[in-house]
Amino acid sequence: MLKPEPMQRIxxxxxxxxxxxxxxxxxxxxxxxxxxxxxxxxxxKLGKPLPRxxxxxxxxxxxxxxxxxxxxxxxxxxxxxxxxxxxxxxIRSLETNIAEEDASRKKVEGLLADLGQGMAALEPFxxxxxxxxxxxxxxxxxxxxxxxxxxxxxxxxxxxxxxxFRADDVVALFVEKSKGAxxxxxxxxxxxxxxxxxxxxxxxxxxxxxxxxxxxxxxxKLEEINRRLQTLRERYAAFILRAEDKFAEEIEKAEAPLRxxxxxxxxxxxxxxxxxxSEAAQSKLEALGPIFxxxxxPDEHEDPPVLLANPKPIKPFETLLNxxxxxxxxxxxxxxLLALFLPFxxxxxxxxxGFGVVLVLFGLWGLRNLxxxxxxxxxxxxxxxxxxxxxxxxxxxGEAFGIAFHPGGVPGEARHVTWEDFGIFVPLxxxxxxxxxxxxxxxxxxxxxxxxxxxxxxxxxxxxNEAHHNKRHAVAKVGWFMVLLGLFMTVLARVSGNxxxxxxxxxxxxxxxxGPYAVGFLSTLLGFEFPLVALVLLVAGTGLxxxxxxxxxxxxxxxxANLMSYARLAGFAIGEGIIDATVTTLxxxxxxxxxxxxxxxxxxxxxxxxxxxxxxxxxxxxxxxALRLNYVEQFLKFFRGNGIPxxxxxxxxxxxx
Amino acid sequence: MADAGLIAMxxxxxxxxxxxxxxxxxxxxxxxxxxxxxxxxxxxxxxxVLMVIPETIVIFGLLIAILLxxxxx
Numbered sequence: 001m002l003k004p005e006p007m008q009r010i011x012x013x014x015x016x017x018x019x020x021x022x023x024x025x026x027x028x029x030x031x032x033x034x035x036x037x038x039x040x041x042x043x044x045k046l047g048k049p050l051p052r053x054x055x056x057x058x059x060x061x062x063x064x065x066x067x068x069x070x071x072x073x074x075x076x077x078x079x080x081x082x083x084x085x086x087x088x089x090x091i092r093s094l095e096t097n098i099a100e101e102d103a104s105r106k107k108v109e110g111l112l113a114d115l116g117q118g119m120a121a122l123e124p125f126x127x128x129x130x131x132x133x134x135x136x137x138x139x140x141x142x143x144x145x146x147x148x149x150x151x152x153x154x155x156x157x158x159x160x161x162x163x164x165f166r167a168d169d170v171v172a173l174f175v176e177k178s179k180g181a182x183x184x185x186x187x188x189x190x191x192x193x194x195x196x197x198x199x200x201x202x203x204x205x206x207x208x209x210x211x212x213x214x215x216x217x218x219x220x221k222l223e224e225i226n227r228r229l230q231t232l233r234e235r236y237a238a239f240i241l242r243a244e245d246k247f248a249e250e251i252e253k254a255e256a257p258l259r260x261x262x263x264x265x266x267x268x269x270x271x272x273x274x275x276x277x278s279e280a281a282q283s284k285l286e287a288l289g290p291i292f293x294x295x296x297x298p299d300e301h302e303d304p305p306v307l308l309a310n311p312k313p314i315k316p317f318e319t320l321l322n323x324x325x326x327x328x329x330x331x332x333x334x335x336x337l338l339a340l341f342l343p344f345x346x347x348x349x350x351x352x353x354g355f356g357v358v359l360v361l362f363g364l365w366g367l368r369n370l371x372x373x374x375x376x377x378x379x380x381x382x383x384x385x386x387x388x389x390x391x392x393x394x395x396x397x398g399e400a401f402g403i404a405f406h407p408g409g410v411p412g413e414a415r416h417v418t419w420e421d422f423g424i425f426v427p428l429x430x431x432x433x434x435x436x437x438x439x440x441x442x443x444x445x446x447x448x449x450x451x452x453x454x455x456x457x458x459x460x461x462x463x464x465n466e467a468h469h470n471k472r473h474a475v476a477k478v479g480w481f482m483v484l485l486g487l488f489m490t491v492l493a494r495v496s497g498n499x500x501x502x503x504x505x506x507x508x509x510x511x512x513x514x515g516p517y518a519v520g521f522l523s524t525l526l527g528f529e530f531p532l533v534a535l536v537l538l539v540a541g542t543g544l545x546x547x548x549x550x551x552x553x554x555x556x557x558x559x560x561a562n563l564m565s566y567a568r569l570a571g572f573a574i575g576e577g578i579i580d581a582t583v584t585t586l587x588x589x590x591x592x593x594x595x596x597x598x599x600x601x602x603x604x605x606x607x608x609x610x611x612x613x614x615x616x617x618x619x620x621x622x623x624x625x626a627l628r629l630n631y632v633e634q635f636l637k638f639f640r641g642n643g644i645p646x647x648x649x650x651x652x653x654x655x656x657x
Numbered sequence: 658m659a660d661a662g663l664i665a666m667x668x669x670x671x672x673x674x675x676x677x678x679x680x681x682x683x684x685x686x687x688x689x690x691x692x693x694x695x696x697x698x699x700x701x702x703x704x705x706v707l708m709v710i711p712e713t714i715v716i717f718g719l720l721i722a723i724l725l726x727x728x729x730x
Contacts (some may be wrong), residue, residue, distance in 0.1 A: 323702035440723055565713045567720050628709040631702075 001311065002332050005274045005646075007020055007304035010281065012269040014291035019267050020050065021288045022168050023256050026269070027249075027650040029281055033272040033305045033648050037261040047257030047267060056254060059088045060247045062095040067240050069102045070233040083239070083246045091243065094236065101229055107401070108222045115215045122211065125204040127167035133201035135172070142180040144173040144187060146194035158186045169194075222481055228469050229647050248652075256649070259294025271649070272304050277415040304329045307646035316340035316377035324631050325641025331465045334639055338630055341454055342381065345626035347388025348450075349572040351434065352580070354401030355615055359386025385623070397573075398430025405429075410436045416581045434577045443570035445491075445500045451566035452488040455559075456481060462638030471549045479544025479552075480559070480637075486537030487560055517574075562633050568625050583610045661729045666721025668722040682711030 008479055010032060025034050039046050066072075084090070124147070125132065135143050148171045155162070159179045165172040171192075175183050200207060261268040273281055273295075282293045298304045306329050308318050317339040329335050338404035339433025350356060370376040398405040404418045405426040413436050432439050434448075459464055459481040466474035491515065492501045505513070522530035538556070545552035584607065591603025690704030 079693065311678065341669060441727075444720070444723070561713060561717075564720055565716055566710070568716050571716065571719050624705075624709060625712075628706070628712070631706045 001309065003274075003309070004327065004329060004643075005309040007272045007298060007307070007329065007646075008184055008275045008278050009296040009298060009302075009304075010140045010269075010271050010273045010278065011294045011296070012285060014267060014288070016262070016265050016267060018288050018291055019047075019257060019260075019573065022267070022269065022291065023050075023253050025255050025284050025288065026256075029277070029284065030648050030650040031273055031277045031281065032649050033646050034256075034259050035269065035270045035272065036259045037268070039261075044261035044263060044268065047260040047262040049258055050254040053251060053254035055088070056247055056251050058253060059091050060244070061248060061370065063240060063244050066091070066095055066098050066236075069098050070229060070237065070240070072233070072237055072241060083243050087243055087246070088172035094232075098229070099233060101225055101232075102175060105222065105225045105229070108218055108225065112215065112218050112222065114523035115211055115218065118198070119208060119211050119215070121196070121198045122151040122204050122208045123165075124170040125198065126208045127170055128165050128172050129167070129203075129205065130165060130172060131202055132198060132204055132207070135197045135323065138177075140177055141174050142177045142183070143197075143411045144171075144183065144192075144194065145197060146171060146187070146192050148187075148192045150190045152187070152190060152192075155186065158182050161481065162509055192284055245652075249650075252650075270654060272298075272646070274307060296496045298329070303644060305646040306643035308333055308335060310335050310339075313455075316380040317342070319374050319377035320381065320627065322645070325639070326643040326645045328640055328643040330468060331640055334461065334630075334635065337457060337461070337634070339384075341634070342626050342630055343384040343388045345450070345569060345629055346622050348569055349389075349576065349625065350385070350389035350619065351392040351397045351573050351577065352399055352402065353390050353393030353397075354403075355619070356386045356388075356390030358615070359383070359389060359619065360580065362386070382619075382623075385626075386630055394428055396431045397434050397577070398426070398428055399577070399580075402577070402584045402614075404433070404435070404581070408433050408436055409439060413437065415585070416587045417593075421588070421593060435581050440570070440574065441495065441498060442500055443574060444567055445495060445498055447566040447569040448488065448491055448563060449500065449504065450569065450608035452484065453568070453632075454629070455484055455637060456605070457564060458634040459484065465638050465640075476545050476548030476552075477638075479541040479547070482537045482541030483545060483556055483559060484541075484563075486534045486541060487556075487563060489531050489534035489537070491563070493531055493534065494526075496528070565633055566629060568629070572622055572625055576614075576622075579614060583607070583614065663673050664725050664729050668725040671718045671722045671725065672715075675715045682714065683708060686711060705712040 012022060012026075023362070026034075037046060067422070069181070125145075128145075135145065147169050149169060152171070155164070159175045162175040162179075164174075173183070173187075198204070200205075203485060256268070261270075278295050282295075285291050285293050293424060306326050308315075308321075308327070310333070314336055317335050320342070321327070321333075321335050321338055347356070350359070359382050362378050363381075363386055366376060366379025367383065370379060393399055400419070404416055405428060406420055407418050408416070410433065416435065432442055434443060459477050462477040463474050466477055489509065492504055492509075495501050496505065505511075511517075511531070511533055513533065514529050517532045518529040519532055519535050522535065542553050542556060545555070549555070587603050587607045588609070591606065592600045595603070686707050690700070690708050693700050694704050
């Protein structure tokens, strides 16, 4: 915890004939992060892939084309299948078979598309019912066929001698050739869209019927092909997917020498290994024969890959940390801090026992049903956040599903529905009534206390990080820590009458701050007793911070902005609380309490719908805000990131979320 | 108090102004972040961080509005 797994440099040198065995061992170990050799030494050449690599790549390409044709990849619940030694041969013949089926499927699909087009062109003519050969071949007549959306009023005046056929909106018009141009213009103005007369002769209905029969025949054929492919899919899906994995793995092994340095008779492998595993690796490699294995500690300028080592309950938070950045090898791993503060802030903002329980159940569902991965990790975070929200809802804010346990004790506040209205008496009194106007100051002050704790921890982590790195910067961080304390005291002095401020002054910062310990002129200027300690901290802290940068005095304003940024916690908690209270009160007063049963059912449906909108949006918002306070406000105080994630040889690359 | 209406309006303008400002800033940052993510999906985390930075503007507005409203009572 707090530090990544210690790494050691591993160097393996051996004769060429042991290369394959060595690759096998390294691959099975799944603990060595290879350092790619880039050919920097003229004596050592890049290795060549094992001879079987090209054949395997060819088979893998065939496999991927098969699984594309069969639409594999989303197949769930596959049973484990052994890949037989003659797999390559079987895959080749399977591929020929499937490629053939695929080609005929494509051909039939093309034919069907053509048929469909031909039928679409024939349909309007079938409706008119005139034999196709009668549309052409006239010397004195011009024929217009098309769709007329508007009425063709006044057509007779343009062409007194004409014959017109209609079926729905399809119109066939036979007119004298001399009137052709006029008619064309007339039709053009009325949105007439001409249709091309299909080739062929005879009754269009009969032809359409013929095409229909043909289409049915081909459709049957297509179905047959699809059935055959489906059979192949059912029979081979497991084998193909398993073989894909297997061949990808074999290719990784066969191409590994490309990452090694070689001479004519020997090879050199360099990489990183967790220190705890080096002994096991050494004995396994040396068992192969005359192989030289050596280990070394990373030196100052090296950046070993980072394998975070957190206990299981906080491991899922690593996913959220990696979204931001992987810590570098030599700095504090902030996962435990994230695991502590993220659910705390989230729970504070939700602060409702009912929604908390819903989140817990939702998280549990995800943990049971999702495969390990980023989504499952996020479900776990929701689960922990839900527990904290439930505790806040029960103990601090006293509400469940947006309904307070008891009526508010403050006169003049708007009335809300409470659990007591339903005859449920919860034996817990809220510590803070978050929807009451007078609680706003308390809530804001509480967030300032959270901010101070959160940011102070950030600075302490910064001091530890910089202590190994740059002493001057470490001292500057101490300065910032002091400035933060000074700012915190200033805010507290401003509202010293508030119970939370009193609590902090009494139990956390019991220092004299009034009378001779206050700064006279500042107290007069600001209108409250300004503690001398705060002034000293601010001035001395800023002085130390100057060691880091010359603009430190300006950045004090930035730190104040950071402190105020935590007000979002209160803003969100109060906002959510008031929306929930309003919605529940409106619905219960107007639909449920003292109403008949049908109205009450409608009311509950409405309430459910309202919660369905409010709650997920609230949870998403609270999650992002809580994450932001960690990412932006705290991490920027100490976290550099940009570490190289530990990706051992032999472990499949997982795609990032 | 005669000024109560003015104070309330000032608080309202505070919220509206900072809200619009935050939205504007997020629009710019969000568009650029999505553009960057299209090229490098692993920038999601950085994008999210940059995206939520301007939200602080509206928090300042909220604080000032609360302070203003405190003068009515």
